[in-house]
Amino acid sequence: xxxxETVRLPEQQRRRPLTIASLPEEIMSEILLLLPPKSILQCxxxxxxxxxxTSDRAFLLTHHRRQPPQRLLTFIRDVxxxxxxxxxxxxxxxxxxxxxxxxxxxxxxxxQDYDCSLEDSPFTVHASxxxxxxxxxxxxxxxxxxxxxxWLWVSPPALQHDKVVGLYAHGHPSEYRVLYYREFGxxxxxxxxxxxxxxxxxxxxxxxxxxxxxxxxxxxxDTEFNKPFLxxxxxxxxxxxxxxxxxxxxxxxxxxxxxxxxxxxxxxVSSLLEIEGSLAMSNSHIGSSKxxxxxxxxxxxxxxxxxxxxxxxxxQCSGRMLNITPHILQESLIPHEPIIRFNSTxxxx
Numbered sequence: 001x002x003x004x005e006t007v008r009l010p011e012q013q014r015r016r017p018l019t020i021a022s023l024p025e026e027i028m029s030e031i032l033l034l035l036p037p038k039s040i041l042q043c044x045x046x047x048x049x050x051x052x053x054t055s056d057r058a059f060l061l062t063h064h065r066r067q068p069p070q071r072l073l074t075f076i077r078d079v080x081x082x083x084x085x086x087x088x089x090x091x092x093x094x095x096x097x098x099x100x101x102x103x104x105x106x107x108x109x110x111x112q113d114y115d116c117s118l119e120d121s122p123f124t125v126h127a128s129x130x131x132x133x134x135x136x137x138x139x140x141x142x143x144x145x146x147x148x149x150x151w152l153w154v155s156p157p158a159l160q161h162d163k164v165v166g167l168y169a170h171g172h173p174s175e176y177r178v179l180y181y182r183e184f185g186x187x188x189x190x191x192x193x194x195x196x197x198x199x200x201x202x203x204x205x206x207x208x209x210x211x212x213x214x215x216x217x218x219x220x221x222d223t224e225f226n227k228p229f230l231x232x233x234x235x236x237x238x239x240x241x242x243x244x245x246x247x248x249x250x251x252x253x254x255x256x257x258x259x260x261x262x263x264x265x266x267x268x269v270s271s272l273l274e275i276e277g278s279l280a281m282s283n284s285h286i287g288s289s290k291x292x293x294x295x296x297x298x299x300x301x302x303x304x305x306x307x308x309x310x311x312x313x314x315x316q317c318s319g320r321m322l323n324i325t326p327h328i329l330q331e332s333l334i335p336h337e338p339i340i341r342f343n344s345t346x347x348x349x
Contacts, residue, residue: 029053033063037147037331057334064131064332069274070095070104072133072327074125077319079110087113091123091137092319093146095329106146106329109137125325127167129176129230131332132339134167143167143176143195143339147331150339154178156193156200165190166228166235168252174337179235179250181225188217192255196338207257212248216257229272229326231279236260236272247272272326 023031032043032054040063044051053059072095079088091109096102109123126141127134135142139159144151157164157180165179176195181188193200207213228235228250235250247260274280 025049025053029059033059033066037063037067037333040333041148054333060332060334064330064334067131067331068097068099069328069330070097072106072125072128072325072329073103073322074123074325075319075322076121089113090319091121093125093133093135107133107135107144111138121321125327126164127228127230128327128329129167130169131330131334132167132176132336133327133329134164134178136164141178145332145336145339146329147333148335150336152196152339154193154195155198156180157182157191162191163225165225166230166250168230168233168235168250170194170252170255174335176336176338177252186218190216203255209259212257212259230328231272231274236279238272274328 028049032040032050035043040054044054072093074091074093077090077092079090089111091111092105093107095104095106097104111122114120114122122138124136125133126136131145131147133142133144133146134154135144136159141154141157141159141164142151143154156162157178162180162182165181167176167178169175170177178193178195179190180193181190183189190203191200192203204213207216225237228237230236233252235252237248245261249258249260250256251258272279
């Protein structure tokens with residue numbers, strides 16, 4: 001009986017190691033999605049296959065959605081040693097991940113000192129959306145991606161007389177709009193500009209509620225807009241003076257305002273936040289260690305939680321005038337057409 005022949009692979013083929021480059025594209029993509037944004041940028045220099053995978057828009061969108069939300073902090077820092085009085089400050093923006101307690105430096109502008117008692121800081125973070133920051137320094141408005149270090153001057157609005165209300169995406173994946181208002185006497189008029197267009201469009205405060213239309217155009221101190229909270233693509237503002245049982249919502253799709261009712265008048269509301277995909281409000285009690293937390297699910301069903309305000313973690317800032325902003329950054333490598341490469345006008349950390 002004839003013996004079965006044994007098939008032997010060539011020596012070179014048997015010793016060939018399994019490399020990541022030989023992995024199927026689906027597996028390689030899942031591995032690369034685990035990397036932080038800066039590592040993704042470095043991977044593009046390894047080989048063409050990695051560059052193609054990490055430059056694909058679907059990959060970048062998935063990677064963006066997996067990034068942890070980070071709260072934005074602003075502070076100022078003296079330039080030079082303690083013995084030098086240069087009257088020059090660094091205006092800094094950092095992001096903190098409260099889960100890992102890690103800080104990340106995002107941006108820095110360097111300029112002259114200012115009188116802190118007058119509250120006329122030349123630097124402001126106005127909004128954050130899709131990994132982009134809307135910031136102003138010395139009345140110049142900048143839209144930037146701190147992850148890719150790309151930026152664009154935004155004009156209009158003219159910050160000498162315009163007040164920025166919010167930033168939002170609209171329609172096209174790379175189209176972003178800035179909502180702002182201009183006061184004329186005792187009235188207020190709202191405008192919208194598409195980033196990169198250098199044009200503005202006047203809008204009336206469209207709303208099905210007559211009381212809201214009057215409230216928006218009133219222009220008095222009790223209708224001053226707080227910094228908005230971007231949730232599910234819409235802009236939200238905390239209850240205002242005399243309206244503690246209502247939240248103002250700007251629907252960015254219809255570009256119209258509306259009221260969002262809460263169950264009763266809330267005093268000392270400190271912030272809007274997102275908890276497990278739901279809009280929430282925190283309400284502090286003066287002289288108490290308790291915080292009320294209200295969750296609004298689908299804008300309809302509400303659940304009330306009473307939590308003790310125990311100190312969980314203490315953070316130390318390397319500067320002064322620390323401000324915990326209401327803005328959240330979720331890093332993104334998605335390219336945005338209107339934004340051009342940052343030049344030497346500003347300083348990045």
